[in-house]
Amino acid sequence: MRKIIISTESGSDLPLDLIKRHNIQVVPMHVIMDEQNYPDGSIPVTMVYDYYQQTKKIPSTSSTNPNEYESFFRKINEDNPGCAIIHIAYSSKASSTYQNASIAIKEFDNIYLVDSMNVSGGEAAIIVKSAELAEKSNCTEPEKLVEEIRTFVSRARASFIPGNLEYLKAGGRVSNAAYLGASLLQLKPLIEIIEGKLVSTKKFRGKMRRIAENYINEFINHYNLEKDRIFLLYSLGLDEEIKVQMEQIVKENNFNKVQWIQTGCVISTHSGPGAIGIAGFEIQ
Structure with a gap:
């Protein structure tokens, strides 16, 4: 063998x-x-x-x-x-x-x-x-x-929300004007993985606890996901209460197992501290 x-x-x-x-x-x-x-x-x-x-x-x-x-x-x-x-x-x-x-x-x-x-x-x-x-x-x-x-x-679906827009600004991924506007309005971009590319598709508004709830519910409702396991992502610096909230939401949606993924140095340079994300497999 x-x-x-x-x-x-x-x-x-x-x-x-x-x-x-x-x-x-x-x-x-x-x-x-x-x-x-x-x-x-x-x-x-x-x-x-x-x-x-x-x-x-x-x-x-x-x-x-x-x-x-x-x-x-x-x-x-x-x-x-x-x-x-x-x-x-x-x-x-x-x-x-x-x-x-x-x-x-x-x-x-x-x-x-x-x-x-x-x-x-x-x-x-x-x-x-x-x-x-x-x-x-x-x-x-x-x-x-x-x-x-x-x-x-072909069935993998994943996205994340950066925790700190200063990292996107410092890395030249958003302009100063866009950064200031997003900060004043408490906006956070959603980054989706589409055909292998990282694409900003929409913005969530509010504090991270509210954003996490809306984001995860939208993700789960948008895709017909396998229920055996779901992957939750975070970068160091995320409030532990938000992690508890994220896990509670997916369990309420009948996912059998939650696998947490903490971002390493390479990904954290782009997401900044306190980022969140989710990944799973769509049933086709």
């Missing part, structure tokens, strides 16, 4: 317990502050926030490069002789990770590359489903598993 290994990048924000449970291999993306390059996961998220507070600049981020991928895949093969590797990559529309992985896998004949067309919790949801399927006795052929994974990709 051929062993199948699932791998991905750190931008999927997979919790450590799930990484260990499913033996998922994770290669870091990068965070850059004052020309110092830090592998994602090697520093605490609070370091990103502290850097912004001190400099009023947000760190830049970069994808895993082809040489890093090649070393990463080679190590997996050394540790798991004869295995097949299915690498579920961060959206090709949001980063060069997929393209760089495509270059690296030319050196191997046992690696299957899947574009998740998603990021953070949306990508994590796809990876967890894939790992669970790979562990089933009837899913030992990588080609068949890849076909199944691509159906997960």
